[in-house]
Amino acid sequence: MWGGRFADGPSAIMREINASIPFDKALWRQDIAASKAHVAMLADCGIVSKADAEAIASGLDRIAAEYEADGVPEDWDLEDIHMTTESRLAELIGPAAGRLHTARSRNDQVATDFRLWVRDAIDEMDAGLTGLQNALVRRAGEHADTIMPGFTHLQTAQPVTLGHHLMAYYEMLRRDRSRFADARLRLNESPLGCAALAGTGFPIDREATAAALGFDRPTANSLDSVSDRDFALDYLMAGSQCALHLSRLAEEMILWASQPFGFMRMPDALSTGSSIMPQKKNPDAAELVRGHAGRIAGCLTALMMTMKGLPLAYSKDMQDDKPPVFEAHHLLGLCVAAMTGMVADAAFDRARMRQAAELGYATATDLADWLVREADIPFREAHHITGAAVRLAEGEGKALDALTLAQLQAIDGRIDERVYQALSVEASVAARSSHGGTAPDQVRLRVAEARQALENGS
Ligand code: ARG
Numbered sequence: 001m002w003g004g005r006f007a008d009g010p011s012a013i014m015r016e017i018n019a020s021i022p023f024d025k026a027l028w029r030q031d032i033a034a035s036k037a038h039v040a041m042l043a044d045c046g047i048v049s050k051a052d053a054e055a056i057a058s059g060l061d062r063i064a065a066e067y068e069a070d071g072v073p074e075d076w077d078l079e080d081i082h083m084t085t086e087s088r089l090a091e092l093i094g095p096a097a098g099r100l101h102t103a104r105s106r107n108d109q110v111a112t113d114f115r116l117w118v119r120d121a122i123d124e125m126d127a128g129l130t131g132l133q134n135a136l137v138r139r140a141g142e143h144a145d146t147i148m149p150g151f152t153h154l155q156t157a158q159p160v161t162l163g164h165h166l167m168a169y170y171e172m173l174r175r176d177r178s179r180f181a182d183a184r185l186r187l188n189e190s191p192l193g194c195a196a197l198a199g200t201g202f203p204i205d206r207e208a209t210a211a212a213l214g215f216d217r218p219t220a221n222s223l224d225s226v227s228d229r230d231f232a233l234d235y236l237m238a239g240s241q242c243a244l245h246l247s248r249l250a251e252e253m254i255l256w257a258s259q260p261f262g263f264m265r266m267p268d269a270l271s272t273g274s275s276i277m278p279q280k281k282n283p284d285a286a287e288l289v290r291g292h293a294g295r296i297a298g299c300l301t302a303l304m305m306t307m308k309g310l311p312l313a314y315s316k317d318m319q320d321d322k323p324p325v326f327e328a329h330h331l332l333g334l335c336v337a338a339m340t341g342m343v344a345d346a347a348f349d350r351a352r353m354r355q356a357a358e359l360g361y362a363t364a365t366d367l368a369d370w371l372v373r374e375a376d377i378p379f380r381e382a383h384h385i386t387g388a389a390v391r392l393a394e395g396e397g398k399a400l401d402a403l404t405l406a407q408l409q410a411i412d413g414r415i416d417e418r419v420y421q422a423l424s425v426e427a428s429v430a431a432r433s434s435h436g437g438t439a440p441d442q443v444r445l446r447v448a449e450a451r452q453a454l455e456n457g458s
Helices: 012-018 021-043 050-072 081-099 107-144 162-187 204-210 222-227 230-257 282-306 316-345 350-361 366-377 380-394 405-411 426-430 438-455
Strands: 147-151 155-161
Touching: 021 050, 021 107, 021 316, 021 438, 050 081, 081 107, 081 222, 107 147, 107 162, 107 222, 107 230, 107 282, 107 316, 107 438, 147 162, 147 350, 147 426, 155 162, 155 350, 155 426, 162 230, 162 438, 230 316, 282 316, 350 380, 350 426, 366 380, 380 405, 426 438
Parallel strands: none
Antiparallel strands: 147 155
16 A cells, blocks of 8 residues: 555564554444445545445445455454455455545544444444343342341341342442443544644544544544544543443352352253262353453553553554454443343342341341330440440340340340331331332332333433
């Protein structure tokens, strides 16, 4: 493409290090769409003839059909998807192909293609995350009253409901989706027409190409447009945050499915066996979701390091922008799909969860709260009295509500028999009815709101 300036061709190493076609062929649909928008605009503005523009557009359609049928050919000499397509166009329609690149450069071309690709990736991710939210909301509705231990420091803290726990992840994903949506808003400006770095002297219409490609408007600064990749970093940041959320859910399900917990069984379809231990059912999919979160965060770091310290405008380092985004998108898509299957088909063991909720003096706070409410004891003192009751129960190897009234009254005479009503795990969760609390009624309210929001597409 630049033979005029060079006496010798590139060395084999130059060809290899320079080639982005092995990965940027993934942009072919966007590249063709952007070229078609560009050439239509060039014709409308009288910069190329209608006849040439029609030949170019139908040539591009034919190339799209070839790519669809046979894949994109990988010739390192052609470096990237842009030159691969342009050279095929020249084979198909002859010298008129050379007019397509009027008033544009690969710098605005690649920025445009990549924004379009990331925009599609965001839309795809939003659909996947909505599916996972639907699964969470459905299971949360089924388990609004299922009692399980709630932990802090992974030590039994207070009983909670499984529905409440699952809805916690619904909320995380709601914010993840809003981060992706926010990234999409900022991304949706068209760099096309910024040319190499300074704009162009041709009388182009950037509004027209922006509109044709579904962008909200053209970008405002040509240097910025060809040299920033913050839209890709926004995607990776939202994706990394989302991967961290999925990784925590995966980790919890790994714990819950382990024999000492026994809170759930993993779906067979998302588990593997062991080659040596016949009894094993391993939560490999969940472990890989946990593992992939690290790789996704690595993709974010990779692109941040690529961009750090680059002077304006385009530098070839920026060709390395695409592999981490493609990789992260692929991995995150797998993670979302795997978690959706796990949430949808996990077999929860209500009895086991309830039993576990009764261990570890999970209702000790309820005893303290009762002392505050019914005996008007300051919370600090109530905390102290409850501590003594727990110590006694522990010494006797009993649950709190298995202590006799005489034993409780020996600790504090203000305790009476009504206290037993407060000490059951059912009473404990039902009492936590503050907005956003774990009480089954609260969970049902949140589930109903979430269903409504999902129906409205938010
Ligand atoms: N293959 C290049 C990339 O992906 C296209 C842009 C090339 N621009 C240039 N000035 N060499 O970044």
